[in-house]
Amino acid sequence: MALSRSGRVRAIVLVTGTGLLLTACGGAKVGEAQQPAAGGEGKNCGTFNLAINPWVGYEANAAVIAHVAEKNLGCKVVKKDLKEEVAWQGFATGEVDAIVENWAHDDLKKKYIEDQKVAVSAGLTGNKGVIGWYVAPWMAKKYPDITDWNNLNKYAPLFKTSESEGKGQLLDGDPSFVTNDAALVKNLKLDYKVVYAGSEAALITAFRQSEKQQKPVLGYFYEPQWFLSELKLVKVNLPAYTEGCDADAAKVACDYPPYDLDKIVSKKFADSGSPAYTLVKNFTWTNDDQNLVAKYIAEDKMTAEEAAAKWVADNPAKIKPWLPPAS
Amino acid sequence: MTTVAVVAARLPARRYLLLAVLALWVLGWAVFEGRDTLGLGGAELTPLHTSLNEGMDAIDDSRNSNPFFLYFINYVRLFLDEAVTFVQALISQPSFGRPLPVLGWLGVVALATAIAWLWGNGKVALLTAAGLISFGVLGLWQESMDTLALTLTAVVLSLAVGIPLGVWAGLNDRFNRLVTPVLDFMQTMPTFVYLAPLTLFFLIGPASATVATMIYAIPPAIRITSHGIRQVSHDTLEAGASLGATGVQSLRHVRLPMAKQTIIVGVNQTIMAALSMATIAALIDAPGLGKTVLKALQTLDVGTAFNAGLAIVIMAVVLDRVTSAASRRVEADRRAGRLRGTRRRRLELAGAFGVVAVLGYLSYTYVWAADFPIQANLGSYVRQAADAGSLWVQDNLAAYTDALKNVLTNTLLNPFEKLLTASPWWLVLAVAVAVALLVGSVRAALVTAAGLLVLVLLGLWQDSMVTLASTLVATILVMVLGVVLGVWMGRSDRVDTVLRPVLDAGQTMPAFVYLVPILGLFGPTRFTAIIAAVVFAAPIAIKLVAEGIRRVSPTTVEAAISAGTGTWQLISKVQLPMARSGVTLAASQGLIYVLSMVVVGGLVGAGALGYDVVAGFSQHQLRGKGLAAGLAIVVLGIVLDRVMRAATQRADVAAHGGVTHK
Amino acid sequence: MTVPSLTEPRQLDTDTPPVLAVRGLWKVFGPKADGVVGTTLSRKELKEQTGCVAAVRDVSFDVRRGEVFVVMGLSGSGKSTLVRCLTRLIEPTAGEIVLDGEDIRKADDRRLRELRRHRMAMVFQHFGLLPHRCVLDNVAFGLEIRGVPKQERYARAREVVDLVGLNGFENSYPDQLSGGMQQRVGLARALAADPEVLLFDEPFSALDPLIRREMQNEVIRLHHEVGKTMVFITHDLSEALKLGDRILIMRDGELVQVGTPDQVVGAPADDYVRDFVSDVPRSHVLTLRWIMRQPLMDESLDGPVLGPDVVIRDAVHTVLSADRPVRVIEGDDLLGVVTSAEILEVIAGGQER
Numbered sequence A: 001m002a003l004s005r006s007g008r009v010r011a012i013v014l015v016t017g018t019g020l021l022l023t024a025c026g027g028a029k030v031g032e033a034q035q036p037a038a039g040g041e042g043k044n045c046g047t048f049n050l051a052i053n054p055w056v057g058y059e060a061n062a063a064v065i066a067h068v069a070e071k072n073l074g075c076k077v078v079k080k081d082l083k084e085e086v087a088w089q090g091f092a093t094g095e096v097d098a099i100v101e102n103w104a105h106d107d108l109k110k111k112y113i114e115d116q117k118v119a120v121s122a123g124l125t126g127n128k129g130v131i132g133w134y135v136a137p138w139m140a141k142k143y144p145d146i147t148d149w150n151n152l153n154k155y156a157p158l159f160k161t162s163e164s165e166g167k168g169q170l171l172d173g174d175p176s177f178v179t180n181d182a183a184l185v186k187n188l189k190l191d192y193k194v195v196y197a198g199s200e201a202a203l204i205t206a207f208r209q210s211e212k213q214q215k216p217v218l219g220y221f222y223e224p225q226w227f228l229s230e231l232k233l234v235k236v237n238l239p240a241y242t243e244g245c246d247a248d249a250a251k252v253a254c255d256y257p258p259y260d261l262d263k264i265v266s267k268k269f270a271d272s273g274s275p276a277y278t279l280v281k282n283f284t285w286t287n288d289d290q291n292l293v294a295k296y297i298a299e300d301k302m303t304a305e306e307a308a309a310k311w312v313a314d315n316p317a318k319i320k321p322w323l324p325p326a327s
Numbered sequence B: 001m002t003t004v005a006v007v008a009a010r011l012p013a014r015r016y017l018l019l020a021v022l023a024l025w026v027l028g029w030a031v032f033e034g035r036d037t038l039g040l041g042g043a044e045l046t047p048l049h050t051s052l053n054e055g056m057d058a059i060d061d062s063r064n065s066n067p068f069f070l071y072f073i074n075y076v077r078l079f080l081d082e083a084v085t086f087v088q089a090l091i092s093q094p095s096f097g098r099p100l101p102v103l104g105w106l107g108v109v110a111l112a113t114a115i116a117w118l119w120g121n122g123k124v125a126l127l128t129a130a131g132l133i134s135f136g137v138l139g140l141w142q143e144s145m146d147t148l149a150l151t152l153t154a155v156v157l158s159l160a161v162g163i164p165l166g167v168w169a170g171l172n173d174r175f176n177r178l179v180t181p182v183l184d185f186m187q188t189m190p191t192f193v194y195l196a197p198l199t200l201f202f203l204i205g206p207a208s209a210t211v212a213t214m215i216y217a218i219p220p221a222i223r224i225t226s227h228g229i230r231q232v233s234h235d236t237l238e239a240g241a242s243l244g245a246t247g248v249q250s251l252r253h254v255r256l257p258m259a260k261q262t263i264i265v266g267v268n269q270t271i272m273a274a275l276s277m278a279t280i281a282a283l284i285d286a287p288g289l290g291k292t293v294l295k296a297l298q299t300l301d302v303g304t305a306f307n308a309g310l311a312i313v314i315m316a317v318v319l320d321r322v323t324s325a326a327s328r329r330v331e332a333d334r335r336a337g338r339l340r341g342t343r344r345r346r347l348e349l350a351g352a353f354g355v356v357a358v359l360g361y362l363s364y365t366y367v368w369a370a371d372f373p374i375q376a377n378l379g380s381y382v383r384q385a386a387d388a389g390s391l392w393v394q395d396n397l398a399a400y401t402d403a404l405k406n407v408l409t410n411t412l413l414n415p416f417e418k419l420l421t422a423s424p425w426w427l428v429l430a431v432a433v434a435v436a437l438l439v440g441s442v443r444a445a446l447v448t449a450a451g452l453l454v455l456v457l458l459g460l461w462q463d464s465m466v467t468l469a470s471t472l473v474a475t476i477l478v479m480v481l482g483v484v485l486g487v488w489m490g491r492s493d494r495v496d497t498v499l500r501p502v503l504d505a506g507q508t509m510p511a512f513v514y515l516v517p518i519l520g521l522f523g524p525t526r527f528t529a530i531i532a533a534v535v536f537a538a539p540i541a542i543k544l545v546a547e548g549i550r551r552v553s554p555t556t557v558e559a560a561i562s563a564g565t566g567t568w569q570l571i572s573k574v575q576l577p578m579a580r581s582g583v584t585l586a587a588s589q590g591l592i593y594v595l596s597m598v599v600v601g602g603l604v605g606a607g608a609l610g611y612d613v614v615a616g617f618s619q620h621q622l623r624g625k626g627l628a629a630g631l632a633i634v635v636l637g638i639v640l641d642r643v644m645r646a647a648t649q650r651a652d653v654a655a656h657g658g659v660t661h662k
Numbered sequence C: 001m002t003v004p005s006l007t008e009p010r011q012l013d014t015d016t017p018p019v020l021a022v023r024g025l026w027k028v029f030g031p032k033a034d035g036v037v038g039t040t041l042s043r044k045e046l047k048e049q050t051g052c053v054a055a056v057r058d059v060s061f062d063v064r065r066g067e068v069f070v071v072m073g074l075s076g077s078g079k080s081t082l083v084r085c086l087t088r089l090i091e092p093t094a095g096e097i098v099l100d101g102e103d104i105r106k107a108d109d110r111r112l113r114e115l116r117r118h119r120m121a122m123v124f125q126h127f128g129l130l131p132h133r134c135v136l137d138n139v140a141f142g143l144e145i146r147g148v149p150k151q152e153r154y155a156r157a158r159e160v161v162d163l164v165g166l167n168g169f170e171n172s173y174p175d176q177l178s179g180g181m182q183q184r185v186g187l188a189r190a191l192a193a194d195p196e197v198l199l200f201d202e203p204f205s206a207l208d209p210l211i212r213r214e215m216q217n218e219v220i221r222l223h224h225e226v227g228k229t230m231v232f233i234t235h236d237l238s239e240a241l242k243l244g245d246r247i248l249i250m251r252d253g254e255l256v257q258v259g260t261p262d263q264v265v266g267a268p269a270d271d272y273v274r275d276f277v278s279d280v281p282r283s284h285v286l287t288l289r290w291i292m293r294q295p296l297m298d299e300s301l302d303g304p305v306l307g308p309d310v311v312i313r314d315a316v317h318t319v320l321s322a323d324r325p326v327r328v329i330e331g332d333d334l335l336g337v338v339t340s341a342e343i344l345e346v347i348a349g350g351q352e353r
């Protein structure tokens, strides 16, 4: 590297630098033209730590709550992207104030609500969770009786794959859920093998490809879920759920119970009297509401904030009852 | 032991013995099929898993009373949080009451380019500028800066811890022996296992993310530093000692300067490791590109994930090229005797930092230089293109890939897995020990026996066997690719130029980005997991083989050619055998990389240990089982590694009939 | 610069105590080395029975002040081990090493460092230079680690660099120098500390023959100029003969013979040494003392006069051109006579006397 060359480079850079400096004088200055970050004066709301669990339905709930908390209550909302387990731990460490869509999790409830007493329930979200076995719409159309579990064995050969050892394949799981599927297969004497897909993405891709390529797939799925608005999966009816039929996990031979999804908050947050707590407690909406916001996010590719703002603008009446009476 | 090995290596009957063992295995399998296979259902737990769970709970609960956590951990956490937050305040997050970070994009670009120019060269400086600007162009400026902040902080701290420990390990054999298995453990224990517990101690946020990253990034720093310190020429050290240098003096004046170049390679590897953790750390709210990728995965948004993945790849390539250039520069400067030209150097430094100061000030003051102009955002095109590409691939290739998957699964994977999982565990154990003894050493056989017994104790025998089958198949594929492409790349510079960026991308592109397309192609199957592992592990194997081929002395090649050797003979008789150490290294690194993808495999249908770990991360009552599965992966890694090492050592003995290195 | 011939007899003070005295030195590599000391087993037997290698076994010798003491032997005979034991770069297993009355083996770390910094310095076969330092810094390295201030150590380093003929290359880096020049740097580094004893471990065997000769002359020159005591390891006999005042020959760790060059060539202690020296042109090494004979009765004793320590080669002309026997006279005594017959016998290659 010759001195002259590096010198030249330096000179060029310097000249351009000064040039930029001179031309820049007309530009807007940082902090002058722009407003300081949103939020402004917290009306004694303060900071609201909201866990974001990794699925779109949850994000829809959280986005709307966060939007209302920021815009109507003036809270400073800190969103934390966390898996459920970690989010619950956050109650213990004081870093999470609220989880706004909880699917059962009885073990965590026992640990953090009953044993450690760091969390409390904040009521239902109004969303109904359904878990079950689903097939793609084309299959339901082509084999109408497939939606009855009694006929599943008849169709088992259709579902054979390289993974299922000659039996039909029942595609299981998102690892976040405890499933009874292995017990169900056994107890209903189905000629199927449970294969672990391992993630929601894997399940959805499998159903997508099933529909596109007319490839038979039977799999575990749940509602509400944004994907259902893309592809209306059809649920297979297992023997109907009755109270207590799933008491012994090993002997289960009935469908999953309907879930009433609920909200959990930290004890500290509940006792703080924060308006955000009232908001979380009062928050309830329908599956359709959630699906709409989820669709904005997942399919229309809006950011969560945009989606929430749009929905809130369209549904002012639904927000009213959530707000604390004072404001 | 060595004499046994020498004798055994020369035993002509060894190959037949091996065949006999395999034949006996098949026979035993036919007789005992399905007995004592120690299967365990997905949600079933053994007492050990329950007590592991309880143990972890107990640790959780002591968190607020145990002084170790109360004082030590808390202060570490505070320090880490402050450190990351400070760097974020400088380059990525609104800070000091301003709506924007202290340095805007122009300032960061200028600073990074100046650093690349001053310590690297003009070419990498250009690359740096282009790379950084591309973050803005992809519409991911802030996310990229968050990732950079986290990575740099973790790297600096990893080096601050790793280099001194590496020096110590280089100087002290006992410490080296002690630390090596710990490093193995840190590198093979799946992150998912310790991610959740970490947040209990270091809380959610930058501190936990930094610690998780450091756990993964410190091992290469220690290993490579120690290697560098060790390889300093004995002659020079002796010369120092003969002049009466003290231990400290010889470290400072002889070892460290002479190991400098190797240590920079360690820095490079540390950076790569840290960056590859960036996505996973996003699971515990680590800021940055990883979050974007994971968010996109929720909606199977391949385009967005790819866009962010691309930014990670670019960042990796820039950091890699700059550190490599810096290490080469150290060497070149010395040769040119340029280290002494301090006056010119000072001028250069002053000039460059002068420019940086000017641009930095602009980016501090003016919005156009602080906030990356939105008009330049081309991310949406990249997203659309990636989406279209992924869709096209899934729609048009799925039929073929499905067939490929079925053939390979049915002919290779299934029979092998059947043999492993349907044989009684004691039969598999006996066979494994016999094989380790035949291809390796007595010691390897002992390790194998102990390791497999641990798997039985962990209650995850069958899952381990399923994972073992996939791991071996993946490693074989990796080595096939490694040798074929590695030889090609090692023999041709043109191929090297074309292939290298692709390999870099394969190595640094977060697996979450390509999960969806490969799921589309192969469905949620073990084969998909194998493919993901191959995508990740093949690049390193290819690079190492190529490196080995290139190291073969040109004189030998010339001699062979002048003796009339054909191309194929040249490769098979000269270049590959002479590159054997490179190939061996490729196999062992390939294996480690494959194992590190076991968990990702669990996300795409591999089931077994990978799924156990993932489920343990997601479900409270499966935590203990997840931990056990993590341990099982570590055990598999150790056993395979030791057997492989013993086998190569034996091959060396057989080839040279005597002394081996180490 | 003229190179003084080594054949000129040198003034060695044989009366003053030796600079370096080595007594019963053992170095055994391997497990339970202490138990092996004193063994009489051969190397092979020892290796088979104990797994140990006795690299140096029971070696004793004195090095006199100002002499060049050469240690010679085949590869693996333990030369390097021996010379490293002298500064305890390799810790001896048994024996005594006395430098100027001080037993080096008893020195603690600190004292040992002092000794290495001030009293002994070593030059290595593969130079052992620091690649990241320029010539001047390499030479000054020894001074630097003993804490000499910068100015002073550079001044001294420049002096030594001049002395070894490297001026102009102060700022070059080792890999920019030829092998010979690199070894000059190694030499300068050793000289910089102004030690009493210089140790050389095969310093020139990595160099090509021409450079090697040049470097040997350089050593001879330096020896004359600075008059250091030198212990010089080599496996090259001609080098040993050229440089050595005395030569120690080793085989399998054992001392076989110590003596002046002409003693070694003229009276080899055993077949091993004889084999070793068989290729040496004896006339270049032996002195008249080795071939003179008592005058015969009828010989005329008025021929030319030569000293007994004149090397045969140098006497050839005088003896052959004289028509009478040449007298060998030391002081006033007639020791014997030499005629062309004796000379021709040696030159014609009579192997043994």
Ligand SMILES: Nc1ncnc2c1ncn2[C@@H]1O[C@H](COP(=O)(O)OP(=O)(O)OP(=O)(O)O)[C@@H](O)[C@H]1O
Residues within 6 Å of the ligand: C029, C030, C053, C054, C055, C073, C074, C075, C076, C077, C078, C079, C080, C081, C082, C235
């Ligand atoms: N560190 C060591 N451990 C074990 N044995 C050693 C060690 N160093 C030397 N030896 C053995 O001691 C013997 C003498 O070695 P040494 O290096 O002193 O021989 P040398 O005469 O210098 O040979 P060369 O001319 O090849 O340099 C050899 O048999 C060698 O194998």
Ligand SMILES: [Mg+2]
Residues within 6 Å of the ligand: C079, C080, C081, C202
């Ligand atoms: Mg030697």
